Every structure is written in C-alpha cells, then in structure tokens.
Amino acid sequence: MVGLNKRALFASGVSTLAMLFTNSVVAQEGPSYTVFGTPGLLEMPTAESAEKSDIATTFAYSGSGGYRSSFTYQLTPKFSGSFRYAVFDLYPEDVTADTFETFDRSFDLQYRFNDESKYVPAVAIGLRDFLGTGRFGSEYIVASKSVGPNLIVTGGLGWGSMGTNNGFSNPLSAISSYFDDRPVYDDRTSTNAGDNGGKISVKQFFRGDAALFGGMEYQISKDLGVKFEYSSIAYDAETYAPAVDIESPFNFGVTYRPRPGFEVNAGYLYGSDFSLGVTMMLNPEKRPSLSGLDPAPAPVKVRTRDAIAASSWDRANEPALGAALSQLLAVEGVELDALEVTRTTARVRYTNDRYRSEAQGLGRVSRMLTQIMPASVETFVLEPMQQGMPLSATTVQRSDLERLENTVGASEALFERVSLNNAGPDGDMTEVPQSNSKWEWGIGPYVALVLFDASGPVKADYGLQFDGRYEVNKNLVISGKITQSALGEQDGATFYDNPNDYENVRTDGAFFGRDGTPNLENLTVAHYGRVAPDVYSRVTLGYLERMYGGVSAEVLWKPVSSRLAIGAEINAVSMRDQDMGFGFASYVTEANGDRTKSGTYETVTGHVSAYYDLGTGYQAQLDVGRYLAGDWGATFGLDREFQNGWKVGGYFTITDMPFDDFGEGSFDKGIRVTIPYDYFIGSPSRKDVSTTLRSLSRDGGARVEVDGRLYETVRQGHLADINDSWGRFWR
Amino acid sequence: MSKIMKSFAVALLATAAACGTLNEESPARGIADMVKSRFAPTEAIAQAPAPALTRADVDAAPGAYKLMSLVGINDTATLVPAGNNGTKVTWISADQVSVTLQNGLLVSTRGFVQDLMAADVSGVIQALVSSGGNATRRVDYLDGLDQISTEVLQCSIASGGFETLEILGKAIATEKFNEVCTSESLRFTNVYWISDAGGIVKSQQLVSKGVGFLQIVSP
Numbered sequence: 001m002v003g004l005n006k007r008a009l010f011a012s013g014v015s016t017l018a019m020l021f022t023n024s025v026v027a028q029e030g031p032s033y034t035v036f037g038t039p040g041l042l043e044m045p046t047a048e049s050a051e052k053s054d055i056a057t058t059f060a061y062s063g064s065g066g067y068r069s070s071f072t073y074q075l076t077p078k079f080s081g082s083f084r085y086a087v088f089d090l091y092p093e094d095v096t097a098d099t100f101e102t103f104d105r106s107f108d109l110q111y112r113f114n115d116e117s118k119y120v121p122a123v124a125i126g127l128r129d130f131l132g133t134g135r136f137g138s139e140y141i142v143a144s145k146s147v148g149p150n151l152i153v154t155g156g157l158g159w160g161s162m163g164t165n166n167g168f169s170n171p172l173s174a175i176s177s178y179f180d181d182r183p184v185y186d187d188r189t190s191t192n193a194g195d196n197g198g199k200i201s202v203k204q205f206f207r208g209d210a211a212l213f214g215g216m217e218y219q220i221s222k223d224l225g226v227k228f229e230y231s232s233i234a235y236d237a238e239t240y241a242p243a244v245d246i247e248s249p250f251n252f253g254v255t256y257r258p259r260p261g262f263e264v265n266a267g268y269l270y271g272s273d274f275s276l277g278v279t280m281m282l283n284p285e286k287r288p289s290l291s292g293l294d295p296a297p298a299p300v301k302v303r304t305r306d307a308i309a310a311s312s313w314d315r316a317n318e319p320a321l322g323a324a325l326s327q328l329l330a331v332e333g334v335e336l337d338a339l340e341v342t343r344t345t346a347r348v349r350y351t352n353d354r355y356r357s358e359a360q361g362l363g364r365v366s367r368m369l370t371q372i373m374p375a376s377v378e379t380f381v382l383e384p385m386q387q388g389m390p391l392s393a394t395t396v397q398r399s400d401l402e403r404l405e406n407t408v409g410a411s412e413a414l415f416e417r418v419s420l421n422n423a424g425p426d427g428d429m430t431e432v433p434q435s436n437s438k439w440e441w442g443i444g445p446y447v448a449l450v451l452f453d454a455s456g457p458v459k460a461d462y463g464l465q466f467d468g469r470y471e472v473n474k475n476l477v478i479s480g481k482i483t484q485s486a487l488g489e490q491d492g493a494t495f496y497d498n499p500n501d502y503e504n505v506r507t508d509g510a511f512f513g514r515d516g517t518p519n520l521e522n523l524t525v526a527h528y529g530r531v532a533p534d535v536y537s538r539v540t541l542g543y544l545e546r547m548y549g550g551v552s553a554e555v556l557w558k559p560v561s562s563r564l565a566i567g568a569e570i571n572a573v574s575m576r577d578q579d580m581g582f583g584f585a586s587y588v589t590e591a592n593g594d595r596t597k598s599g600t601y602e603t604v605t606g607h608v609s610a611y612y613d614l615g616t617g618y619q620a621q622l623d624v625g626r627y628l629a630g631d632w633g634a635t636f637g638l639d640r641e642f643q644n645g646w647k648v649g650g651y652f653t654i655t656d657m658p659f660d661d662f663g664e665g666s667f668d669k670g671i672r673v674t675i676p677y678d679y680f681i682g683s684p685s686r687k688d689v690s691t692t693l694r695s696l697s698r699d700g701g702a703r704v705e706v707d708g709r710l711y712e713t714v715r716q717g718h719l720a721d722i723n724d725s726w727g728r729f730w731r
Numbered sequence: 732m733s734k735i736m737k738s739f740a741v742a743l744l745a746t747a748a749a750c751g752t753l754n755e756e757s758p759a760r761g762i763a764d765m766v767k768s769r770f771a772p773t774e775a776i777a778q779a780p781a782p783a784l785t786r787a788d789v790d791a792a793p794g795a796y797k798l799m800s801l802v803g804i805n806d807t808a809t810l811v812p813a814g815n816n817g818t819k820v821t822w823i824s825a826d827q828v829s830v831t832l833q834n835g836l837l838v839s840t841r842g843f844v845q846d847l848m849a850a851d852v853s854g855v856i857q858a859l860v861s862s863g864g865n866a867t868r869r870v871d872y873l874d875g876l877d878q879i880s881t882e883v884l885q886c887s888i889a890s891g892g893f894e895t896l897e898i899l900g901k902a903i904a905t906e907k908f909n910e911v912c913t914s915e916s917l918r919f920t921n922v923y924w925i926s927d928a929g930g931i932v933k934s935q936q937l938v939s940k941g942v943g944f945l946q947i948v949s950p
Contacts, residue, residue: 287875289844290941295827296841299814357877405816406831406839408851408869411879643876682844725877730848731841 032217032225032255032263033279035060036128036136037070038082038108041215041229042251042267042275044162046154047124047144049112050074053285055648055673060277062269064089064245066101071671071693072108073648075640082108083671083693089243090135099243105665107131121145127205128162133664134201135242138162138233140213154229155214159206164234165249167209182208217255225255235270247271284646284675289682294360294731297332298367300405303375303398311376313343322432325372332364333684337385337474338429346373347381347424349390351474355684356645356676357725358384358391358716366396373398383423384717387528387708388474389536390423391717392560405730415726420719422533422560438471446483461485465521479707480523480543489516500661503575503586503601505547505628506702511578511587511595512546519580521546526708534559536710545705546580548573548628556710561719563613565711570606571704573628603630605704611711613720617641619649628702631655635701637672643724645676645688653701661700668701670694784809786899789950797822799830802935802944830945835923835931837938837945845941848873858888859908859923868912872939886912896924896933899950903932912937919944 031039031048037058040046050056054074061067066088074080084106089099110126121143129136142156159170160182172179183203215229229251235244248271256264265277318341325348326336333354340347346369352361362382369380378398383390400417404410446465463485470478491514513519524542531537536556543549550573558565577583578595586601607625614620621637633655639647652669659666672692677685715721784796797810799822810822813829819838823829828842836852847870854866868884891907905924912919917940924933933948 285876290875290939291843291845291848291873293844294842296823296829299821299829299831300816301814302816402816406819406821406849408849408871408881410849411871643878727873727877727879731846731873 030054030281032227032257033058033072033265033277035062035065035068035265035267035269035275035277036082036108037068037072037084037279038080038110038128039072041154041217041227042253042269043231043233044154044156044158044213044215044229045110045124045126045128045140045142046152046215046217047112047116047122047142047156048152049078049080049110049124050281051283052077053642054281054283056279056281058277058279060265060275062267062275063273064243065269065273065275066242073671078112080110084108084129085693091237091239091241091243093239095237095239102135104133104135106133106136116145128160130205131200131669133240134204135240136161136233137201137204139206142213150219151216153214153216155212156232157210158213158232159208159210160204162213162232163209163211164236165211165213165232167211167232167234170206170208170210172206172210179207215251223257227253227255244270245272284642284644284648284679287644287679289678289680291731292678292684292728293682294355294684297364297731298328298371300367300401301370302402303370307375311374313341313374313376315341318430321372322430325368326432328368328372329365332361332368334361334365334368335434336432338426338431340429341373341377343374343376345379345381346377347383347393347429349383349385349423349429351385353686355728356678356686356688357728359722359726360684360728360731362394362396362722363729363731366401370398370401381424385474386713386716387477387526387538389528389530389714391714392719392722393421393423394722395419395421410730411727414729415723420560420722423530440469442467461487461490463487475529476525476527478523478525481521482518483513483521484518485513485516487516490514500657500663500699502629502631502657502661502699503603505575505601505603505699506697507699508575508578508587509547509697512576513578513580515579517579517581519546520582521580522707524707528708528710528713531555536714538708538710540706540708543576543582544571544573544707547576548704549576549584550574550704552704552706554706554710556714558611558711558714558718560717563615563720565611565715567609567611567711568607569609569625569706569709570604571706572604573602573704575601603628607635607703609711611715617643619647621651627653627655627700628704629657629699631657631700633657633701635703639672641724644679645674645725646679647672647674647690649673655701657700663698665698668694668698783807784899784950786901786950789899794949796950797832798948798950799824799828800946801942802946830947832947835934835947835949837934837936837947840938840942840945843938843942845939846873847871847938848879855886855888855910858886858910859925862906863889863908866910882914882917884912884914884917886910891922894924898932898948901950905932 030050033056034040034043038045039048039050052074056072058070066086068084068086070082070084072080072082086104090102091099106129108128110124112122112124114122116122123143125141128138138158138160140156140158140162142154144152144154146152170179211232213230213232215227217225217227219225231249231251235242235246251267251269253265253267261281263279267275269275321341322339329336329350335351335353337349337351350365352358355361361384365382366380380396380398382394396418400414404414443464443466447460447462449460463483465481465483467481520543522543522545524540524544526540529537534557538554540552544552550571552571554567554569556565556567574584575586577585578587584600585597586599587595588598589595605626605628607623609623612620617640619639619641622634624634626632633653635651635653637649637651639649641647650671652667654667670692674688674690676688789796798807799810800807808824810824812820813823814821819831819833821829821831830837831839833852834856836855838850838852840846849871851869855868858864858866865887868886870882871879874880888908888910891909894905894907896903896905903926905926908923908925910921919937921937922935923931926932935944935946938945
C-alpha cells in the first residue's frame with residue numbers, strides 16, 4: 001500500500017492556511033495600536049475597536065516614556081479592557097529633585113457607542129489607568145470618522161492626564177460645580193512614595209480641566225500606514241507623575257504589518273524621542289489549525305439485518321472482547337477501564353488521554369464499538385473517566401450512528417438523540433487489565449519569568465525539568481517535578497517592602513529556589529474518587545507547590561446537567577524551606593539582607609466555592625474562606641470561555657487584611673488566560689497553558705496552589721462542556 | 732525513519748531536546764513547527780519517495796484502490812476501502828486520512844486541517860445522471876470554535892466535452908462535467924470525468940477553503 005506522506009499533508013494544510021491568512025489581510029486590517037497598547041494613534045485613543053475577541057499584546061519603548069507592555073482584550077464588539085505593566089521614571093515628591101524609576105501596573109476600559117455610518121463618526125468613551133496608582137489617570141470621549149478608504153480622522157476631549165495640555169474649564173461644570181476641580185489622587189499627597197493605589201479613582205472621574213486632542217491615520221498600502229496626533233497630555237512636572245521629557249505635543253508614527261496579527265510601530269514622540277513598539281494579536285475564535293489535524297477515525301461499521309438476527313452473546317466472552325476493544329481504543333489514545341456487555345447493551349468505561357473534547361472522545365469510542373460489538377448490541381453507554389472517576393454516562397443508539405454517519409446535520413441530529421446521565425454503578429462491570437505503563441516520565445527545557453529580583457522587574461530563568469508520574473491505580477497517582485536552573489545561584493528579590501506584621505506567605509516567594517541546586521517543584525500523592533453519584537473527592541498529600549507542603553482535601557458536588565457546582569477545600573500546610581528541598585522552615589531577612597531561619601510557618605486554609613455556568617460562554621466562581629496569611633475573605637472570578645478551550649478572565653480577592661497592610665495594589669486582582677495546546681499545535685491534546693497577569697503577588701488573599709482541583713476535571717464530562725464541543729463528535 | 736527518531740530529530744532541530752512521554756508535546760514546538768513550515772513549506776519537509784501504485788497492482792485487484800492528491804501539491808496517496816455505509820464508501824490512506832465517496836462524489840473527509848464534515852450531494856448525483864442540470868448542495872464544516880456550520884450552495888452541472896484520460900498506462904474515454912457552485916461565502920467548480928460505463932474515473936472536488944481541491948482517481 002502506498003502512503004501519503006502525512007507531513008506533506010500537514011504542510012499543504014499549513015501553507016494553504018498561510019494563503020488564507022494573506023487573503024484575509026485586506027478584510028482584517030483593524031486599528032493600529034498606541035504605545036499604551038490600545039487601539040489608537042500614538043498616545044491618544046481613537047474610537048476604533050479591534051475585532052471581537054482579539055487579544056493584543058504590545059511591547060513599546062521610548063527613551064523618556066520607558067517600557068510599556070500591555071494586554072488588550074476586545075471583550076465584545078464595542079467593549080475592551082487593557083492591563084499594562086510599565087517601567088518608567090517618576091518625579092519624586094520634590095519635583096526638582098532627581099527622578100526615580102518605578103514599576104507600574106494599570107488598567108484601561110473603553111466602550112464604543114456606535115458603528116460609524118456615512119455621516120456619523122464612531123464615538124467612544126474610555127478610562128485610562130483607572131485602577132492602579134493613576135499615573136496616567138485619564139478619562140476621554142473620542143470620535144473617529146473615515147474619510148475615503150484609507151484615512152481615519154479622530155478628535156476627542158480628555159480629562160485628567162489627557163486634560164493637561166492647553167486645558168480649559170471643564171464643560172461639565174455647566175451641569176454641576178462638582179466638575180470644577182479634580183481632587184489630587186491619594187498617593188500624591190501622601191508623605192511617602194509607597195502608598196498603595198489599586199483603588200478605583202472614581203472621585204477624579206471627568207473632573208477638573210479638559211483639553212482637546214486629535215489626529216489622523218493614513219493607510220499607504222495594505223501593510224504600511226502613517227499617523228499623526230496632537231496630544232493633550234502635557235506631562236507636567238508634578239509629585240509622582242511620569243517624568244517625560246516633553247517639548248512638543250505633536251507625535252508622529254509609522255505602522256507596519258508584515259503579516260496579519262503582527263504589527264511594528266515606530267514613532268517620534270514628545271518632540272524629543274523615538275519610540276519602537278511591537279504588537280501581536282491573537283483571536284481565540286480563529287484557530288490557526290482550523291478544525292485540527294487529528295488523524296481520521298475508524299468509520300462506523302454498519303450491521304446487516306441478517307447479522308443482527310443471527311447474533312448471539314455470552315458474557316463469558318467479555319474478557320476476550322474487552323482485550324480486543326482495549327487494543328482498538330488504544331489506537332485512539334483512549335484507555336479502556338471496564339466494560340459490561342449484555343445482548344443488547346454495551347457499557348464501557350474509558351479514560352480519554354488524547355482529546356481535549358470529551359465529545360470527540362465519545363465519537364471515537366462509539367465508532368470503535370461499532371467495529372467490534374456483537375450485532376445484537378444496539379445501545380452503547382459511554383462513561384468517560386478522569387483520575388479514576390467516572391464522570392457521566394452518554395447513551396448512544398448504534399442505529400443512529402449507522403444512519404447519521406457522513407450526513408449533513410448529523411451533529412445536531414445525534415445530539416438530540418443521545419441522553420446524558422450519571423455514570424452507573426461499578427457493580428457488574430468487568431475490569432480490563434491495563435496495558436499502559438504505570439510509570440511515565442519526561443525531561444525537557446523550561447522557561448520561567450522571575451519578577452522583581454535584584455537585577456530588575458522581570459527576568460527569564462531557564463533550565464531543565466524532570467517530570468515523573470506513577471499510577472498506583474486509576475484513582476491514586478504519585479507525581480513530581482524537579483527543575484535545575486541553568487543560571488546557577490541567584491540573589492533573592494529585594495524589591496518588596498512589607499509594611500505588615502503578617503507572615504510573608506507570598507512576598508518571600510522570590511527567595512525560593514535561588515541557590516542553584518535542584519528544586520523540588522512538587523511531589524505529591526493524590527487520590528481521587530466519586531463518593532456519591534454527584535459528589536467527587538480529592539486528597540493530595542506532599543509537597544504541593546514551590547512554597548508549601550502538607551495536605552489538601554476537597555469535595556465537589558456537581559450534577560451532570562447542572563450549571564451550578566459547590567465545592568469545599570481544606571488545606572493544612574507548612575511553609576517549605578526556601579532551598580526547595582525536603583525541609584520546612586520560615587526565614588526572616590536581616591538588616592544586611594541575609595536570610596536566617598526563624599522557625600516554621602504552619603497554617604490551615606480553606607474555602608467554600610460556588611461555580612456557576614452563566615451560559616453564553618461566561619463562567620463565574622466565588623470562593624469564601626481563609627487565606628494563607630490567616631486573613632478571611634472572598635475571591636470572585638469571571639471568565640469568558642470559548643468552546644475551543646480558550647479562557648480569558650479576571651478575578652479579585654478582598655480579605656480582612658487592611659489595604660495598607662496589603663501594600664501596593666491594595667488587594668489581589670488579576671487577569672488570567674488559558675490557551676489549549678491544540679489551538680497552536682493542531683494535533684489533539686488535553687493540555688493547556690495558563691497565565692495570570694496580576695498586580696504583585698502579595699500576602700493578602702493568597703492561596704495554596706494545588707494541582708488537579710476537582711472542578712476543571714469533573715466538568716469536562718458534564719453537559720455544558722460536552723455540548724460546547726459537540727461539533728467534534730464526528731471529527 | 733521511525734516515528735520516535737523523527738520526533739527526536741524535530742526536537743533537536745528546535746534546539747529544545749525534550750524526551751519522555753510527559754514532555755513530548757509543547758506549544759513552543761508546535762509554534763516552531765508551524766513557523767518553519769510557513770516560511771519554508773517545501774524544504775522543511777524532505778520525504779522519501781513512496782513506491783507507486785502500478786497497473787499490475789490495479790489489475791490484480793480491480794476496484795480496490797483509489798489515488799488521491801491535493802490539487803497543486805505533487806504528492807499522491809493510495810486509498811483502500813475502510814468501510815461502507817449504504818452507498819457511501821470510506822477510503823483511507825496509510826497516513827490516516829480518509830475520504831468518503833457516494834457514487835464517486837466526495838461527501839466527507841477526515842484528517843485534513845479543515846475537513847468536509849458532511850455533504851448532501853443527492854441533487855448533484857441526479858444532475859450528473861441526467862447529463863446536466865441544477866442542484867442544491869449542502870455541506871457541513873467544523874469551525875475554529877468546534878461548532879458545525881452548514882453551508883447551502885446552488886450548483887449547476889454541465890458537460891465540458893469529451894476527453895480521453897490516461898490513467899496508469901491505460902487510456903479511458905470520458906465525458907467531463909463541470910459543477911459550478913455558489914453561496915454567499917463560497918464559489919468553486921468541481922470537475923468530474925465520467926467513463927462510458929458511467930463511473931467517475933477522475934474528479935477534482937473541493938474539500939474546504941482551508942484545504943482546497945482534492946483530485947481522486949479510480950485507476
């Protein structure tokens with residue numbers, strides 16, 4: 001048999017893909033990005049929006065503006081949010097004294113009221129740096145209008161920072177004298193530079209002087225554009241204001257998009273400085289691998305009428321059938337755990353190790369069943385398992401598979417015909433001996449970011465990691481990870497100052513694993529179980545994470561078709577030695593910077609959690625309980641979840657730790673993104689990569705990080721998740 | 732080269748030597764592979780020539796093979812039947828790409844980067860039987876968000892004259908038919924070469940925008 005080279009097919013797919021991308025440039029030009037990483041001109045916004053769900057990451061630098069790295073997410077066609085992390089110089093309290101470098105986090109929001117029409121411009125309202133320390137704190141209203149196909153003209157009115165260049169009396173004063181003056185932001189009046197920020201600066205919104213700004217952008221060709229703006233930011237020399245060397249309000253720039261999703265920006269800013277920026281755009285809705293590179297499934301094997309009539313079944317054959325099915329499912333990356341076959345019904349339990357989509361697993365398994373099950377078996381009951389927990393039971397009629405295979409609308413038609421229930425009892429099932437190795441390992445490189453060590457705000461650490469995993473049985477797994485940095489011994493962090501009497505439960509984090517010896521990242525024994533039809537359990541014992549070891553126990557109530565789940569978790573932990581070996585210890589930092597052991601830190605944390613699927617792709621979570629530093633409070637999280645496994649969301653934690661004790665940022669909050677591997681690599685994978693962009697990880701609202709919490713595992717086999725990716729059933 | 736050796740070589744190329752089952756897939760590597768193939772679509776994928784199907788193979792087992800290639804890509808795969816469901820036959824390549832044909836018309840593919848999930852071509856078959864006419868074609872695709880979208884196309888089928896094809900050294904007299912299909916977002920032309928015996932001996936049919944046309948030959 002002659003084979004078609006798979007890699008050639010892959011390549012052809014990808015090269016055609018590149019073609020598609022190229023073709024879509026014209027349609028997908030979209031707005032260019034500012035040095036603040038938001039759609040707009042150079043420093044000034046426009047009323048343009050990126051494409052829905054676009055995620056843009058921008059790195060920009062200019063000599064006096066400093067570094068700005070930003071992350072902008074177009075949540076809806078009209079609403080966007082940004083998170084920024086910037087390094088720049090700040091005027092001290094006495095503005096005539098030397099400036100100093102600061103690390104600053106900030107958040108923006110923009111809402112566009114309308115789409116541009118023939119005579120009416122698009123109009124948007126926005127807040128810049130409304131949640132951080134407010135160094136760039138501004139509010140604005142902006143209008144943009146295209147003139148012909150290549151020119152967009154923008155004009156706007158700004159307050160705050162954006163109201164400082166040629167500012168005039170606030171037009172809103174006509175409504176109320178409240179708008180006459182803008183109160184100075186808290187920390188600018190404080191006597192020390194270390195005030196916290198992080199609170200919404202509502203008191204300042206739209207108050208004080210206003211100023212006009214404007215500009216235009218001209219697209220010379222498909223990939224090249226020029227822009228110009230008149231900025232309304234004066235960068236006045238004020239206490240704790242950005243120290244920008246400004247000589248002119250006119251800024252000029254060039255944008256270059258050599259390929260979609262990638263933009264290079266160069267500019268001449270402030271009449272004094274050149275700037276350079278790069279923006280990368282990703283859209284969760286546009287998977288580069290389109291429908292994926294999964295190899296073809298086995299087709300449905302159709303029974304003849306005669307075969308059904310002639311079929312007979314004896315349960316004594318079950319082990320042999322199980323062994324054969326086990327081999328077939330192994331082809332699909334699915335491990336058969338148990339089966340029960342009667343004359344008319346086959347019930348199988350299996351663990352899908354390959355497909356992110358449990359619906360695709362259902363499709364693959366049911367087609368394999370048609371290959372091997374006696375013809376008299378009409379009903380398939382499929383019970384996917386994870387960590388030895390059967391998650392649900394999907395009942396599929398074999399004749400539906402035969403009838404609907406390769407027909408238009410098969411996906412929807414089959415969904416209406418299947419039923420989803422609780423997994424059945426273990427009772428009558430025949431266990432299938434495992435063929436997979438119980439021992440798995442891997443060695444590979446790792447890259448990690450270290451925040452705020454002595455050498456600067458961000459630094460890359462890299463080296464080798466070793467992963468090991470031993471499956472004692474389906475429910476009991478030992479796993480661990482060791483890393484060895486290539487950098488050798490490193491200094492600990494020196495940036496943090498801790499104004500509080502709480503234990504440094506997270507702020508000591510940057511002292512961990514810095515001595516150049518191998519680091520035991522984690523080493524745990526974890527047991528999972530299903531204790532009642534809707535109740536799941538987990539107990540994890542060992543070195544849970546970099547900083548803590550102990551025991552973590554969790555229960556979760558999650559009915560198969562319910563939008564709501566309730567969980568409870570309790571952790572009894574002790575802080576690990578900062579050498580990340582096997583010991584437990586807490587340290588204090590001496591006046592000379594040395595770290596000395598001071599004893600141990602033991603604590604009990606715990607949460608009651610509610611998870612709710614709001615529908616239309618939104619997922620909410622509320623955790624209430626006790627945190628690592630002994631503070632009590634709650635965490636609220638909201639995520640936009642895409643059917644293909646992407647998640648973009650945010651969270652905040654408020655505890656009884658006073659804002660002043662928490663330190664900079666006032667309370668813990670952040671933005672988190674999860675990207676499934678298969679989005680990039682194309683071939684099926686259950687793995688994903690998650691990142692949290694947070695204001696500093698500090699001691700308030702801190703939690704133990706435990707691998708494999710129940711909700712994310714259990715939900716995969718439940719109605720909402722199966723429904724989300726049901727389109728993959730026939731893939 | 733064995734599969735393991737191959738992934739080992741790729742890992743070395745990516746200067747990220749990962750081994751063991753727990754580290755065998757990484758997005759970094761996936762992206763590196765994607766970038767490589769985008770910048771060097773042909774050089775990056777050197778391949779050994781596969782032994783070609785011969786006339787003797789075909790004569791020894793008539794109807795047991797089909798040849799498949801992507802239009803514009805010089806690489807041919809041999810397909811063998813993997814299953815049938817009514818009038819639909821699923822053919823599969825050694826590299827686990829499958830196509831399902833109904834009377835020679837493509838109704839489904841699996842294993843391409845953007846598969847044709849299903850197609851209703853009953854009207855097109857009718858029109859071909861009548862040597863021309865109009866038909867509605869419905870097709871299902873799986874999008875980047877794992878949702879199925881159905882596209883309805885209006886197609887017109889007409890003869891494009893007579894051609895004698897040479898397939899694996901054998902001359903076959905055919906009549907060529909063009910099927911022009913349009914919808915709001917798609918417009919394409921499928922071509923069928925039908926022998927005197929009434930079978931489709933060769934065709935060029937669209938899989939999807941992302942994959943392009945598939946040429947299928949019945950030797």
